[in-house]
Amino acid sequence: MIENFDVVIVGAGPAGISAAYILAEKGIKTIVLERGAYPGAKNISGGVLYGHDLGQIIPGFAEKNCPIERNIIESRIWYLGKNGGLSLSYRDKVFSGDRKFNAFTVGRAKFDRWFADQAKQKGVLVVCGTVVIDLLRDNRNWVIGVNTDRPEGEIKAKVVLLADGINSPLAAKTGFRPEPKPHQVALAVKEVIELPAEIIQERFNVEPGQGVTIEILGEITQGMNGVAAIYTNQHSLSVNIGANLFDLSKGKIRPYELIEKFKNHPMVSPLIQGGKPSEYTAHWLAEGGYETIPHLCGDGFLIAGDSGMLFNALHREGLNLAMTSGRLAAEAIAEALAKGDFSRNGLKTYISKLKNSYIMHDLKKYRKFPHFLNLHKEMFTTLPEWTNLAAREMLTVNGIPKKEKQAMIWREFRQRISLLNCLRLLKDAWRSVHGE
Amino acid sequence: MKIEDKLFLNRFRVDDESHLRIIDQALCLNQCIDQPCLYICPANVYRMEKDHISVNYEGCLECGSCRVACPHLNIEWRFPRGGYGISHKFG
Numbered sequence: 001m002i003e004n005f006d007v008v009i010v011g012a013g014p015a016g017i018s019a020a021y022i023l024a025e026k027g028i029k030t031i032v033l034e035r036g037a038y039p040g041a042k043n044i045s046g047g048v049l050y051g052h053d054l055g056q057i058i059p060g061f062a063e064k065n066c067p068i069e070r071n072i073i074e075s076r077i078w079y080l081g082k083n084g085g086l087s088l089s090y091r092d093k094v095f096s097g098d099r100k101f102n103a104f105t106v107g108r109a110k111f112d113r114w115f116a117d118q119a120k121q122k123g124v125l126v127v128c129g130t131v132v133i134d135l136l137r138d139n140r141n142w143v144i145g146v147n148t149d150r151p152e153g154e155i156k157a158k159v160v161l162l163a164d165g166i167n168s169p170l171a172a173k174t175g176f177r178p179e180p181k182p183h184q185v186a187l188a189v190k191e192v193i194e195l196p197a198e199i200i201q202e203r204f205n206v207e208p209g210q211g212v213t214i215e216i217l218g219e220i221t222q223g224m225n226g227v228a229a230i231y232t233n234q235h236s237l238s239v240n241i242g243a244n245l246f247d248l249s250k251g252k253i254r255p256y257e258l259i260e261k262f263k264n265h266p267m268v269s270p271l272i273q274g275g276k277p278s279e280y281t282a283h284w285l286a287e288g289g290y291e292t293i294p295h296l297c298g299d300g301f302l303i304a305g306d307s308g309m310l311f312n313a314l315h316r317e318g319l320n321l322a323m324t325s326g327r328l329a330a331e332a333i334a335e336a337l338a339k340g341d342f343s344r345n346g347l348k349t350y351i352s353k354l355k356n357s358y359i360m361h362d363l364k365k366y367r368k369f370p371h372f373l374n375l376h377k378e379m380f381t382t383l384p385e386w387t388n389l390a391a392r393e394m395l396t397v398n399g400i401p402k403k404e405k406q407a408m409i410w411r412e413f414r415q416r417i418s419l420l421n422c423l424r425l426l427k428d429a430w431r432s433v434h435g436e
Numbered sequence: 437m438k439i440e441d442k443l444f445l446n447r448f449r450v451d452d453e454s455h456l457r458i459i460d461q462a463l464c465l466n467q468c469i470d471q472p473c474l475y476i477c478p479a480n481v482y483r484m485e486k487d488h489i490s491v492n493y494e495g496c497l498e499c500g501s502c503r504v505a506c507p508h509l510n511i512e513w514r515f516p517r518g519g520y521g522i523s524h525k526f527g
Binding site: 133191284 | 443523524
């Protein structure tokens with residue numbers, strides 16, 4: 001390929017396609033390169049998508065055949081011990097009314113392909129089966145295009161947008177962001193388990209088209225900093241579990257054994273019973289937060305989405321950050337093209353747009369959260385064990401006076417965790433979510 | 437459910453040549469105490485054989501974990517050629 005483009009985008013995921021869509025709407029000549037056989041072929045998420053951010057790119061997406069699995073009307077949080085767990089849930093009619101599609105589940109193989117098709121209709125060229133293996137630079141060291149694994153695969157452009165996801169050998173090779181350290185990512189595995197729609201509706205107490213999310217913490221991650229989640233799709237459940245890569249490595253824990261144990265937990269197995277597993281995938285989550293975000297623009301290039309480590313680990317938000325960062329990158333690129341300045345200076349309005357958006361506000365607010373979870377492993381060991389014990393004992397009717405039970409529960413608490421450590425935990429927890 | 441059965445669910449287009457390579461086998465065998473690649477790989481790509489670690493790249497899920505978790509950075513890791521490797525059905 002010798003054609004010149006205004007913008008080359010690496011990766012047809014939500015960040016790349018959001019940017020491409022906005023650029024094409026502004027009449028900017030854009031090509032998207034995707035390594036998979038089709039957009040979404042390599043992509044995974046839990047996968048909950050948020051309507052607000054998508055709606056800012058494609059208003060009225062729900063009427064445009066967007067492949068929505070189920071509209072989320074209820075969110076549950078579980079804190080699990082070995083044999084059971086505590087559950088907290090919130091359901092609201094507003095999520096099937098005025099705020100419908102606030103959150104909904106998607107399968108990325110279908111969603112990303114649909115999203116890319118919307119961009120194609122705006123005039124974006126999406127080329128699949130093409131791996132970007134290097135960046136082209138001029139004698140000033142400005143990025144002026146990409147090299148691909150195709151014969152004569154150089155493509156030149158005024159601006160390159162790197163939206164190639166969190167696992168980026170391109171980043172490792174070219175140094176546009178440092179390779180993540182094991183403690184800065186979580187490795188998650190996911191199983192899609194097929195069940196008839198009626199059974200899902202029955203088990204989760206929802207109507208057709210409605211769904212539930214369950215975010216899960218506790219002893220299921222075997223003392224590692226990690227989480228699990230179960231999401232309802234139209235004809236399947238997404239069963240996810242992940243842990244900090246450093247913890248997995250240190251504990252010599254096999255991810256496929258971790259998910260098997262999780263599936264056999266007494267709170268989980270009744271939900272998936274009789275289901276047929278249909279896919280098994282793995283992916284990183286950018287757990288490092290604010291501190292690990294690289295310089296998101298340079299001379300001739302910008303970085304969006306997971307590639308820029310834009311992930312809110314506490315609220316499990318990533319897709320929306322990817323879409324909005326892609327949109328903001330596109331706006332900054334359009335301004336730079338109008339000025340004819342593709343230097344870092346010309347592109348840096350992207351950074352101020354990000355800073356003014358919820359993305360940087362949220363990531364900055366929770367900047368201490370990743371450290372908190374790595375520091376306080378009792379969140380995954382003694383605390384779930386103790387809270388489960390407390391609930392179990394208080395709910396057991398066995399003739400022991402309640403005061404005696406409370407004293408025993410308190411004793412058990414003190415045996416597990418010192419008061420000083422408890423205070424430290426509370427203080428660190430508060431600071432990690434309160435922000436400056 | 438065994439890992440082999442899990443991988444069997446997936447759709448792969450396998451290239452003739454591996455996209456993963458252990459740079460120096462001797463380093464793994466003589467100097468690497470923990471050998472995390474044998475545990476953390478979600479597809480059990482790396483397996484201890486009699487005198488070497490085999491690389492069963494066909495089932496690789498392309499997460500990148502082995503590359504960054506290898507204490508000696510002894511794994512050469514690239515993406516499979518365009519269109520090859522795993523193709524998610526659901527994602």
